[in-house]
Amino acid sequence: MTGVLIRGATLLGETREDIRIRGGRIAATGRLTAELDERVIDADGLVALPGLVDLHTHLREPGAEASETVLTGTRAAASGGYTTVFAMANTSPVADTAGVVEQVHALGIQHGYATVRPIGAVTVGLDGERLSEIGAMARSRANVRVFSDDGTCIHDALLMRRALEYVATFDGVIAQHAQEPRLTEGAQMNEGALSGELGLSGWPAVAEEAIIARDVLLAQHTGARLHVCHVSTAGSVEVIRWAKARGIAVTAEVTPHHLLLTEELVRGYDARFKVNPPLRRDDDVRALREALADGTIDIVATDHAPHPAEAKECTWAEAAFGMVGLESALPVLQTTMIETGMLDWEDLARVMSSAPAAIGRLDGYADPLTEGAPANVTLVDPAARRFWSRNDLRGRSTNTPYTGVELTGAIIATVHGGVPTVLDGELRPADEVAAAAARLREAARG
Amino acid sequence: MKHLLSTRDLDRATAVGILDIAEDMARTADREVRKLPTLRGRTVVNLFFEDSTRTRLSFESAAKRLSADVITFSAKGSSVSKGESLKDTAQTLQAMGADAIVVRHHGSGAAHMLAHAGWIDAHVLNAGDGTHEHPTQALLDAFTMRQRRYGADSRGRDLEGMRVVIVGDVVHSRVARSNVWLLSTLGADVHLVAPRTLLPSGVETWPVTVHEHLEPALALDPDVVMMLRIQQERMHAAFFPSAREYAREWGLTAERFAALGPDTMVMHPGPMNRGLEISSAAADSSASTVLAQVTNGVFIRMAVLYLLVAGSSEESA
Numbered sequence: 001m002t003g004v005l006i007r008g009a010t011l012l013g014e015t016r017e018d019i020r021i022r023g024g025r026i027a028a029t030g031r032l033t034a035e036l037d038e039r040v041i042d043a044d045g046l047v048a049l050p051g052l053v054d055l056h057t058h059l060r061e062p063g064a065e066a067s068e069t070v071l072t073g074t075r076a077a078a079s080g081g082y083t084t085v086f087a088m089a090n091t092s093p094v095a096d097t098a099g100v101v102e103q104v105h106a107l108g109i110q111h112g113y114a115t116v117r118p119i120g121a122v123t124v125g126l127d128g129e130r131l132s133e134i135g136a137m138a139r140s141r142a143n144v145r146v147f148s149d150d151g152t153c154i155h156d157a158l159l160m161r162r163a164l165e166y167v168a169t170f171d172g173v174i175a176q177h178a179q180e181p182r183l184t185e186g187a188q189m190n191e192g193a194l195s196g197e198l199g200l201s202g203w204p205a206v207a208e209e210a211i212i213a214r215d216v217l218l219a220q221h222t223g224a225r226l227h228v229c230h231v232s233t234a235g236s237v238e239v240i241r242w243a244k245a246r247g248i249a250v251t252a253e254v255t256p257h258h259l260l261l262t263e264e265l266v267r268g269y270d271a272r273f274k275v276n277p278p279l280r281r282d283d284d285v286r287a288l289r290e291a292l293a294d295g296t297i298d299i300v301a302t303d304h305a306p307h308p309a310e311a312k313e314c315t316w317a318e319a320a321f322g323m324v325g326l327e328s329a330l331p332v333l334q335t336t337m338i339e340t341g342m343l344d345w346e347d348l349a350r351v352m353s354s355a356p357a358a359i360g361r362l363d364g365y366a367d368p369l370t371e372g373a374p375a376n377v378t379l380v381d382p383a384a385r386r387f388w389s390r391n392d393l394r395g396r397s398t399n400t401p402y403t404g405v406e407l408t409g410a411i412i413a414t415v416h417g418g419v420p421t422v423l424d425g426e427l428r429p430a431d432e433v434a435a436a437a438a439r440l441r442e443a444a445r446g
Numbered sequence: 447m448k449h450l451l452s453t454r455d456l457d458r459a460t461a462v463g464i465l466d467i468a469e470d471m472a473r474t475a476d477r478e479v480r481k482l483p484t485l486r487g488r489t490v491v492n493l494f495f496e497d498s499t500r501t502r503l504s505f506e507s508a509a510k511r512l513s514a515d516v517i518t519f520s521a522k523g524s525s526v527s528k529g530e531s532l533k534d535t536a537q538t539l540q541a542m543g544a545d546a547i548v549v550r551h552h553g554s555g556a557a558h559m560l561a562h563a564g565w566i567d568a569h570v571l572n573a574g575d576g577t578h579e580h581p582t583q584a585l586l587d588a589f590t591m592r593q594r595r596y597g598a599d600s601r602g603r604d605l606e607g608m609r610v611v612i613v614g615d616v617v618h619s620r621v622a623r624s625n626v627w628l629l630s631t632l633g634a635d636v637h638l639v640a641p642r643t644l645l646p647s648g649v650e651t652w653p654v655t656v657h658e659h660l661e662p663a664l665a666l667d668p669d670v671v672m673m674l675r676i677q678q679e680r681m682h683a684a685f686f687p688s689a690r691e692y693a694r695e696w697g698l699t700a701e702r703f704a705a706l707g708p709d710t711m712v713m714h715p716g717p718m719n720r721g722l723e724i725s726s727a728a729a730d731s732s733a734s735t736v737l738a739q740v741t742n743g744v745f746i747r748m749a750v751l752y753l754l755v756a757g758s759s760e761e762s763a
Contacts, residue, residue: 196617197623199620199623200555268558269555269558310531313533314532315532315555317552
């Protein structure tokens, strides 16, 4: 079958329409009659969203394929409704050359589950000393526009200034992991009464806020764009709000886990809750939700960070930082932001698709679900409720913090560039997806 | 009681109960045959990921006096230093038939992890985890205070009306944390003294009075002054400028010691840095309980092992 007809979906939660997909694009919307060569998806009661875009994913390939690969990570992404992921640079080797980013980019195309846009390292080997070949990565087939040393902070003020200026030359953006390193040496969890009681080294909010404050001033001074990764504190929100009011070109992301979970979970020393930046207080969660609702925080990004079981089955201090998050992101957002009335579906489409696409200079997501746009579509069943479990994961690692948590919303179908990657709530087989993607590429060329 | 992980979990009756059992254990020390048959046929494993000869010997001695079989597993130079995980080590010990595991680990929460991760069934006794807790140290401190205060009339008593001043590196001290929870549960009036750099965040939520300087706390005529060990490397991490300045501001100098009341006890969990946190005049005086603390440590550890291991078999019988 060459086409897809989505029947009776509620577009962005507003109007009920049918969506016709042909040749990788949205061919028509409205009231449509199925044609013989079309696969019909019954979307009665489902919300149609644009394909989701994650600006912050760790795919782990090359180097840590035991945790995740481009294939397994994009399968996890597709099952979570994503059609594009930006792959972080902290692989081994580091994504600091055109060769590495082109390789990762090509694997995404080959597998077909999602568009993979590699993020380039700002500094060689993430060592924070010399700029990597930003121009070469920007001009490569991977078309890199987001640069980040995520995992470590670009703490040298001069290097940060130069990086902002240099990346601006290529219309790129620096995505900063804001963590003052000296204030967080050995840090294990949010600094506060609980860290004092548990005897775990604190990660103080000021270590994030101080870097963001410096960086927005550098962004103002240089006129360059700055993107702040995984904002986690109420104080950071205040700084970003101030910067935006002054017209500084800063954007910010929040992770789903920082919108739902708090440091209280650390009490049992279960390392599934160990993440960087750490889970914070109730007040921070509230401030982050409000900031996402009022636009101070622009987007949701998962910081999907797969780790093997042994990296979490150990004492807290020895365990790795990070949680997987692609599969659970939309359910967490529905639970925390839609059900609370803080966002509607149109807002959700903005913070999880068009806005991250715009920050990453990703084409095809500006006018989603309209005739002629690339066919990136996600169908959500907003009535679904379930207690989250490892069985809901599709990537290679199972370090989810949500097991046993009741979440609303489920991804029923995902279409990536016209290729169904999820149907009836299940991933389509890898060979089918790869072949369909290859056919569409051929057709586009021919 | 299945495990002893933290003194926070103990209510006053349970804590007094442990101290009373330790009194019974202390009485057996005067007998000709000191050994009790209580844990005959049981295996107690001392799992030490961190060097601590004193604590290890104290637990070994306690388990042996209860006739348990004792295995000591020192992580240094073993498979653990070759990358074996806590999980594998614990499961190996369980497979060898450990009834109780006494664990000392550099990571906060390690004992909690062993007890609750579902890896093993054995009783877990926390012998110090990172900068979190060291519950048997606090119990032996409370036991020592009670004994000094009440002597043969100790049984059944709590620490109501006693004023305890704890001085030093609270932020890095598991001894301080365990003592704060236990002593306040037992009714003592607990004061902490340290420069701000050595106080944990959130200390204002603890059931204590905090002082930044030593004199005002000593002026309260405390029953107990407990000096915590200062690690010399702290001054390199800018917690305080120099050993000399620390000793001058927060050390129990001979002058400060001389000004204490005649019945004030001077405690130290050991090992001491003489001339830094404590002067020899204080350490060697009759006010010092340092050696009594070592002796009492064995009785407390006997009491806890008895409660955990023998106590549970009575329940299941």
